[in-house]
Each structure stands twice: as structure tokens, then as C-alpha cells.
Amino acid sequence: MRVDIDNMEVTVIIVMLLSLSEATNIGDMSARSKNRGKGSMWWGIAKAGEPNNLSPLSPGVPYLDSSAYYGTLRRKQRRLARENPGLLDAIAKGAKMAINECQFQFRNQRWNCSTRNFLRGKNLFGKIVDRGCRETSFIYAITSAAVTHAIARACSEGTIDTCNCDTHYKGRPQVFANGNNAAAVANVRDFEWGGCSDNIGFGFDVSREFVDTGERGKSLREKINLHNNEAGRWHVQSQMRQECKCHGMSGSCTVKTCWMRLPSFRVIGDLLKDRFDGASHVTASNGGNGRNNNKGHSNRLKHPRMNSIMSNSIHAKRENRRKLHKYNFQLKPFNPEHKPPGVKDLVYYEMSPGFCEKNPKLGIQGTHGRHCNDTSMGVEGCDIMCCGRGYRTQEIVVVERCNCTFHWCCEVKCDICRTRKTIHTCV
Amino acid sequence: MHSSEWFETDESLLFYDDNIILEETSQGVWEDCVAPSIFSVAYFLSQLVLVNFIFALFVSTVRLKKELFHLLSGVCGLYLIYQLEFYEGKLLLILVFSSSYLVLILIDLLQKALSLLGKEKIHRTSYFSSSNIIKYTLIVILVLCEYFLMNAATWLEIRGLVMVFSMKLISLVDDMEKDIVQFPSFFNYFGYIFCGANVIFGPWISFDEYNLMYDKPTRKNFRWMFSIVRTLAISLFFLTVSNCFCNYVIDGEMPVFLQSYKEALSFRTSHYFVSFLSEVTMLSAGYKNSKIWNEPDKWRYEIVNPLKIEYPTALATVVTHWNKPMHDFLKKYVYRSWLPLGKFYAILATFVMSSFLHGFELKVSVVLITIGIFSYLQFALREYFAGAFDCCMRVHPCKGCCKHKHKREALLSICFRLLFTLTNVIHLVYLGMLMDSSTDEIGIINKWRSLYFISFWLMSINVSIILQI
Numbered sequence: 001m002r003v004d005i006d007n008m009e010v011t012v013i014i015v016m017l018l019s020l021s022e023a024t025n026i027g028d029m030s031a032r033s034k035n036r037g038k039g040s041m042w043w044g045i046a047k048a049g050e051p052n053n054l055s056p057l058s059p060g061v062p063y064l065d066s067s068a069y070y071g072t073l074r075r076k077q078r079r080l081a082r083e084n085p086g087l088l089d090a091i092a093k094g095a096k097m098a099i100n101e102c103q104f105q106f107r108n109q110r111w112n113c114s115t116r117n118f119l120r121g122k123n124l125f126g127k128i129v130d131r132g133c134r135e136t137s138f139i140y141a142i143t144s145a146a147v148t149h150a151i152a153r154a155c156s157e158g159t160i161d162t163c164n165c166d167t168h169y170k171g172r173p174q175v176f177a178n179g180n181n182a183a184a185v186a187n188v189r190d191f192e193w194g195g196c197s198d199n200i201g202f203g204f205d206v207s208r209e210f211v212d213t214g215e216r217g218k219s220l221r222e223k224i225n226l227h228n229n230e231a232g233r234w235h236v237q238s239q240m241r242q243e244c245k246c247h248g249m250s251g252s253c254t255v256k257t258c259w260m261r262l263p264s265f266r267v268i269g270d271l272l273k274d275r276f277d278g279a280s281h282v283t284a285s286n287g288g289n290g291r292n293n294n295k296g297h298s299n300r301l302k303h304p305r306m307n308s309i310m311s312n313s314i315h316a317k318r319e320n321r322r323k324l325h326k327y328n329f330q331l332k333p334f335n336p337e338h339k340p341p342g343v344k345d346l347v348y349y350e351m352s353p354g355f356c357e358k359n360p361k362l363g364i365q366g367t368h369g370r371h372c373n374d375t376s377m378g379v380e381g382c383d384i385m386c387c388g389r390g391y392r393t394q395e396i397v398v399v400e401r402c403n404c405t406f407h408w409c410c411e412v413k414c415d416i417c418r419t420r421k422t423i424h425t426c427v
Numbered sequence: 428m429h430s431s432e433w434f435e436t437d438e439s440l441l442f443y444d445d446n447i448i449l450e451e452t453s454q455g456v457w458e459d460c461v462a463p464s465i466f467s468v469a470y471f472l473s474q475l476v477l478v479n480f481i482f483a484l485f486v487s488t489v490r491l492k493k494e495l496f497h498l499l500s501g502v503c504g505l506y507l508i509y510q511l512e513f514y515e516g517k518l519l520l521i522l523v524f525s526s527s528y529l530v531l532i533l534i535d536l537l538q539k540a541l542s543l544l545g546k547e548k549i550h551r552t553s554y555f556s557s558s559n560i561i562k563y564t565l566i567v568i569l570v571l572c573e574y575f576l577m578n579a580a581t582w583l584e585i586r587g588l589v590m591v592f593s594m595k596l597i598s599l600v601d602d603m604e605k606d607i608v609q610f611p612s613f614f615n616y617f618g619y620i621f622c623g624a625n626v627i628f629g630p631w632i633s634f635d636e637y638n639l640m641y642d643k644p645t646r647k648n649f650r651w652m653f654s655i656v657r658t659l660a661i662s663l664f665f666l667t668v669s670n671c672f673c674n675y676v677i678d679g680e681m682p683v684f685l686q687s688y689k690e691a692l693s694f695r696t697s698h699y700f701v702s703f704l705s706e707v708t709m710l711s712a713g714y715k716n717s718k719i720w721n722e723p724d725k726w727r728y729e730i731v732n733p734l735k736i737e738y739p740t741a742l743a744t745v746v747t748h749w750n751k752p753m754h755d756f757l758k759k760y761v762y763r764s765w766l767p768l769g770k771f772y773a774i775l776a777t778f779v780m781s782s783f784l785h786g787f788e789l790k791v792s793v794v795l796i797t798i799g800i801f802s803y804l805q806f807a808l809r810e811y812f813a814g815a816f817d818c819c820m821r822v823h824p825c826k827g828c829c830k831h832k833h834k835r836e837a838l839l840s841i842c843f844r845l846l847f848t849l850t851n852v853i854h855l856v857y858l859g860m861l862m863d864s865s866t867d868e869i870g871i872i873n874k875w876r877s878l879y880f881i882s883f884w885l886m887s888i889n890v891s892i893i894l895q896i
Binding site for chain 1: 460462463464466467468471511512580583584585586587588590591627628629666669670671693694697698700701750785788790791862864
């Protein structure tokens with residue numbers, strides 16, 4: 001309880017920032033037919049079809065106006081969306097979650113994952129994604145992770161008809177597309193004990209199909225994007241656990257109920273941020289070393305997946321057979337003495353640009369007007385954040401909830417407090 | 428710092444704030460745990476209710492022939508067994524259950540042979556009485572299954588069913604011996620053993636009670652359906668508590684006592700889930716407590732009383748209200764037959780028999796026998812205190828007019844009883860946490876050590892009071 005309240009202050013401010021930044025983006029939905037080659041156009045659906053970008057998808061409206069989405073999607077993505085009703089809503093939710101998490105993780109850094117420059121024909125995160133730097137790798141990883149997470153969660157909620165707690169995803173998702181509840185329930189029998197454990201598998205597979213679809217080429221750039229997408233998914237996969245419990249007379253096991261425990265997306269954001277800090281610098285592999293490294297890569301691919309699905313050997317078997325060799329390449333570390341990047345590592349091949357000054361060519365806002373902490377010596381400190389330009393100090397009044405108490409059961413009642421706060425902004 | 432003049436302008440902020448609270452707390456539990464938990468049993472439960480519901484409607488509308496009634500009842504049970512998600516063991520169950528009729532015949536023949544030999548009917552307390560033979564054979568089979576014959580997972584799956592079956596068989600043979608019931612026809616036996624209302628989750632019902640449905644079917648009405656829905660809702664509520672809310676309210680970083688409380692609570696609520704579920708199956712098949720059999724407006728088949736267990740005034744009440752039909756069974760067929768040897772032995776024998784019925788699994792037996800001894804000691808201490816302080820504080824309130832100086836509602840009595848309730852809560856945590864599946868890895872002693880063997884200390888105080896003063 002305590003922790004939540006401490007966070008709340010932060011979230012209030014973030015929400016304020018967000019609402020400011022996103023107010024400018026409404027209506028930027030039109031003509032993006034150029035730049036189709038980029039696989040990351042789908043990020044745009046985070047902003048599609050919603051007058052208010054902040055509120056989560058309301059449960060009362062099962063499917064949003066999908067035509068708004070379609071402008072940003074490739075053919076294959078559209079097909080997936082068509083075959084799996086409800087998928088697009090989950091992906092949109094995931095994309096939003098990714099943006100929020102990225103902005104949370106980078107709230108104190110010079111680059112704050114802003115999505116302000118969502119202009120015509122450009123990517124949601126701006127031109128920074130055209131480069132192959134650390135920040136780009138994080139964006140790719142977190143969006144792909146968020147999609148996996150959101151799909152898995154939607155599965156357990158039953159909002160994607162082709163995947164719910166009852167049915168296996170066997171590569172032909174349209175089988176149960178009728179969405180009839182009774183039919184879905186009847187398919188419980190097909191599902192061996194495991195409850196909703198396979199949702200993450202569905203999330204993983206669909207995220208692969210959907211997110212990676214644009215990265216078909218053989219260039220280093222695309223391989224890096226694939227690797228980072230994959231890294232994001234692995235982090236979700238490895239954090240997820242299935243828990244089962246037996247019920248029956250005096251501890252016997254007449255019925256078994258299972259449910260999944262997907263960590264909150266914050267956990268995954270934290271993990272990816274750690275990987276961001278230790279991201280591997282890679283370079284184009286020159287010819288010969290693809291051979292010996294292939295082995296290493298496929299081994300690595302095998303283990304985390306197996307560990308995470310260990311609880312159900314049937315799954316492990318199936319997964320191995322199916323998807324081992326899809327991404328059969330190995331990236332070479334820039335410094336030959338370093339280890340080749342693992343499947344969960346983020347990789348980049350270009351150095352990050354400076355984020356201090358406004359750079360329209362790269363779509364960088366600069367740190368002008370950012371908040372900073374005058375007492376901190378870290379990246380959020382005013383010295384580093386403002387790149388030595390100095391900062392302004394002013395006093396503002398923040399309205400927030402306070403003195404929250406938990407009332408049985410189950411609501412939290414809070415007072416509304418007005419707090420005077422001193423904030424520092426970079427000039 | 429606090430004032431209200433800014434209030435109106437910033438309402439939009441508060442709205443977003445709300446969303447964040449919702450998303451970070453309860454919603455996750457619903458989506459990740461409550462929904463999938465219910466989903467994963469929904470199909471089986473619907474089958475369970477529907478099959479019994481149709482059976483009940485059929486029985487009360489059409490006057491069936493006797494054989495047909497029993498056949499229908501048994502087929503319902505067979506279908507439900509078939510619906511269970513076991514890999515193995517299903518066929519075994521069906522074979523063993525059906526062939527047990529042969530055992531019944533064999534025993535009958537044996538009795539006839541023995542009585543011819545001895546020229547008189549074997550007395551029912553003798554070792555060779557058919558009820559004793561069947562009891563000990565079943566015990567041997569159960570223990571063999573637990574430890575030698577079957578792999579642990581399969582046995583765990585079918586143990587509940589085998590227990591109910593064993594109780595039915597024992598009670599039937601015992602009743603036959605006492606000439607309460609006649610030797611059953613095959614159909615009658617088949618219907619009783621495979622009765623869809625109680626083959627999966629119990630409860631144990633006596634042969635007479637089973638046949639009552641044919642002789643005098645209960646009147647079905649709107650209240651009947653309502654009671655099914657209500658009991659099902661209660662049952663699912665306990666399922667979600669057991670699976671989800673326990674973990675949600677008590678997370679992994681809280682002190683060890685709370686962790687243990689969580690494990691025990693999770694086990695107890697799982698038991699409530701199963702018990703209410705078995706009540707659902709009984710109700711939907713049209714069964715109800717025999718006391719209210721003729722009252723069409725009352726629909727209950729009481730199995731467990733969660734209030735009496737969550738607020739345990741005495742360990743003896745916990746034991747009684749844990750599983751009433753099973754308690755009745757043990758009282759009628761075990762306790763009474765051992766009573767001539769003395770109360771303590773009778774209680775001990777009951778709990779030993781109960782743990783044998785559980786296949787003598789280590790943790791279950793430890794829990795059962797400990798709770799048996801504890802409840803006896805507590806009973807004795809309260810008797811002693813009631814005399815020493817002249818205070819009405821026995822486990823059961825004094826019958827009629829209380830002759831003690833301090834009545835049941837007197838402060839002294841209330842204080843003592845609260846104290847006992849508190850220690851009982853501790854005992855229940857101490858014992859209940861063993862039932863968690865983590866015990867198999869951690870070990871019983873290690874688990875108890877983490878709570879500093881607190882229950883044993885409490886009980887040793889208890890014993891020393893009884894012995895010394």
C-alpha cells in the first residue's frame with residue numbers, strides 16, 4: 001500500500017506530461033503510405049482511433065473502428081488481425097503500454113522516449129529509429145515485449161477469440177474464430193492440464209508473426225531489429241510462470257486448476273532497461289564466422305525457452321520442434337574479445353547521437369525545458385540533464401491524492417491535497 | 428499546504444489517477460488468476476451440475492423402474508468419471524468399483540460358511556466379522572496404493588474417489604451386518620457406488636440415504652435451482668480465495684507466520700471449495716439433509732461450516748464441521764465400535780482410521796493424529812478449567828441450566844474462550860500449512876521449525892496444567 005502511494009506522486013506528474021505531449025498528436029493519423037518498408041509502422045496503432053490516448057481500451061467496446069488501424073499495417077499484419085478478432089486491440093494496448101513504460105524508464109534521462117514528433121509518414125518515436133543505436137534497440141525490444149505481454153494477457157481475459165484458456169494455438173488460429181462461448185468451453189477437452197499456460201506461447205508466436213514481419217531483409221540493420229524484438233519477447237517469456245493447484249478431498253488432486261502469473265509490465269521494463277545499460281555493440285559479420293556461431297545461437301535459443309516451459313513437457317517438445325531455426329544468425333561483437341550477444345541482450349551498431357540540443361534531422365527534442373533534480377549527481381541531476389546550460393527554478397502547485405486509506409472492502413479513499421513543489425527546468 | 432481552491436480545475440488529473448490505481452492492483456488478479464482459475468474448471472463443473480440436474484429432473488418427473496433408476500444413477504457417475512481429466516487410473520477405478528460387488532458376494536459366502544462351521548452367527552465384534560474383514564482389506568489396499576502399487580501423481584488424482592468408495596463399502600457392509608439393510612441387488616449396488624451426486628467429490632452418504640431418493644424423490648422447485656446457483660457461487664468464491672486472493676493479500680515478503688497462515692488458509696479454502704462443490708452436486712441431484720427432506724422450501728446439504736473453522740472456538744468443533752458426512756461416518760462406524768475401550772482410544776482410533784482412509788500419507792496422518800490428540804487434550808483442559816474456575820467454558824455449552832458461578836456470557840468465560848480461539852487459530856496454521864504442496868520439498872520438521880514448534884509448546888503448557896495443578 002505504502003509503495004503505491006509513493007509512486008502515485010510520480011505518476012501524477014507523468015500523466016500531466018503525457019497529456020501535454022499527446023495533445024499535439026491527435027489528428028496526425030493521415031497519409032503514411034510512404035515509408036511502407038519499415039516494419040515498425042504498426043507502432044502507430046497505439047495512437048489510432050482514440051480521441052483520448054490515455055484511457056485504457058474500454059471493455060464495453062470490444063472492437064474499435066479497425067479502419068483507423070489499417071493504414072499503418074502491412075498486408076500480413078492485416079491478415080493476422082482479420083483472422084484473430086480482438087488481436088488488434090491487444091496489440092494497440094501493448095503499443096501504448098510500451099510507450100508508457102519506455103517513457104517511465106527514461107523519465108530521468110536526456111533521451112526521454114518522447115513520441116512528440118509523430119508527424120506525417122514518420123515513425124511514432126521519431127527519426128531516432130532510423131539509426132541503429134541503443135535507444136532504438138530499446139524501442140524495438142520494449143514494443144515487441146509489450147505486444148507479447150498484452151496478447152498473453154488478452155488471451156487469459158478471453159478477448160481474443162482464437163486464443164483463450166481453453167484452446168491450443170496450433171498454427172491455425174482461425175479454427176475457433178466463431179467466438180461462441182459455448183464452443184470455446186466445449187474445447188476444454190482438447191486442452192490437457194495446463195489451464196492458461198499456453199497463452200504466452202500464443203503471444204510469443206503472434207508477436208513474432210506480427211512484429212517481425214517488416215524485417216525481412218538481410219541487412220545488419222534488420223537483423224539487429226529482429227534480435228532486439230526477439231530479446232523483448234524472451235524477457236516476457238522467461239518472467240512468466242504457470243501455477244497450478246490441486247483440489248480434492250483432503251489434499252487429493254481430483255481437479256487441478258491452473259493460472260498464469262505474468263509479471264507486471266514494469267518488471268519487464270526494468271529488465272530491459274538493465275539490458276539497455278549493458279547493450280552489446282555489434283558489427284556486420286564478415287562471411288566466415290556465421291558457421292561456428294550458428295551452433296551457439298541455437299543452443300542459446302533452446303535453453304531459456306525450455307526452462308520457462310519446463311512445467312509442461314508437452315509444450316517444451318512442441319516448441320522445440322517448431323521454431324528453433326527461424327532466426328538463424330549470429331551477431332558479431334564489435335570488440336572481438338567480448339562475448340557474442342545472448343538472446344536476451346540488446347544490440348546496437350551505431351553510437352547514440354547527443355541528446356542535448358535540438359536536432360530536427362534526427363527528430364531529437366533536446367533537453368530544453370526538461371525537469372531535473374538539482375541535488376542529484378546522476379543522469380537526472382541538473383548538471384547532466386541540462387548539459388551544462390543551467391536551469392530555472394520555480395514553484396508550482398501540484399494537486400494529488402494523499403492520506404489514502406484502505407476501506408474494507410475493496411476501495412481506497414484519499415484526500416485531495418495541494419502541495420507546493422519546487423521544480424527545476426533546463427533552459 | 429492543503430486547500431480546496433485548486434480543486435475544480437484539476438479534476439481531470441484525478442480521473443487519470445483512478446485508472447492507474449485500478450490497473451496496478453486488483454485488475455491483474457482478476458485477469459491473471461481469477462478468470463483462468465474459473466475457466467479451467469468451468470467445463471467440468473458445468474458437466475457435474477448438468478448431469479446431476481438432468482438426473483434429478485428425470486427422477487422426479489418420470490416414475491422409473493427400480494433397476495432403471497439405479498442404472499441411471501450409476502451411468503451418471505460413470506460419465507462424470509469419464510469426464511475427469513486423468514490420464515490413467517480412470518479405467519482402474521471403474522474396474523475396481525464394479526468388481527467390488529464380487530467381494531461383497533464372497534464375504535457373504537464366507538460368513539455363511541463360517542456360521543455353518545461355528546453353528547452360530549459370527550458376532551459383529553469378532554475379528555472375522557465381515558465389516559472388520561472389509562475394513563482391514565481396504566486399509567491394506569489403500570496403504571499399498573499410497574506407497575507401493577501406484578505412482579504418486581496417479582494415486583493423488585484418484586485418492587478422493589477411492590476414499591468415498593471405501594467409506595460407502597464399509598458402511599454398507601456394516602449396515603448389512605447389523606441387518607439394517609438387505610443384501611443389495613447388483614443394480615442397486617452399482618447405482619449406490621457410482622451415484623453421480625457423490626462419486627467425484629463425495630460426500631459419503633449411507634445406503635439408506637441413497638435409496639431414499641427412489642422411494643421418496645424430493646420435490647423440485649424454484650428454490651432448488653436457486654440453491655444450486657448460490658452454492659456454486661460460494662464454491663467458486665472459495666476457489667478464487669484459495670488460488671488468488673490469498674497470494675494477493677499476503678505477498679512473499681511478509682513475516683513467516685503470515686506466510687504459514689496463507690498456506691493454511693489456502694488449503695482450508697480449497698477444502699471449502701471442494702466441499703461446497705460436493706454440496707452443489709448433491710443438491711443438483713436432488714439430495715438434501717435428511718432432516719429437511721420433506722420441506723420443499725429448504726435446500727441444504729451441509730458438509731462444511733467455514734465460519735466454525737475460521738473462528739475456531741474449539742478444535743473439536745473444527746473436526747466436526749470440517750466434513751460433516753465423513754464425521755458422521757467415522758462416528759457411526761469407527762468411534763462407536765471402539766468406544767468400549769475408552770474415550771481416548773476411541774478418538775485415537777477414529778483419527779488413525781481416518782488417516783488410513785487417506786492412504787496413510789505422511790503429512791495427512793501427522794495432521795490428523797496431531798489434531799486428534801490436541802482436540803482431546805484441549806477438551807480435557809476445558810473440563811478442568813470449568814471445574815477449577817467454576818466457569819461455564821466447556822467445548823459444548825452446559826446442557827440446560829448452567830450450574831457454574833460464571834455463566835457462558837460472563838467476562839471470565841468469554842476471555843477464556845477467546846484465548847482458546849486464539850490458540851486454535853495458531854494450531855490450525857501450524858497444522859494446515861503442512862497440507863501445502865511445498866511440504867514435500869521442505870519437510871514437515873523444517874516447516875514446524877520455522878514456526879518454532881509453537882503448537883507443541885502451547886500443548887505442553889496445556890498438558891502440564893492438567894497434570895500438575
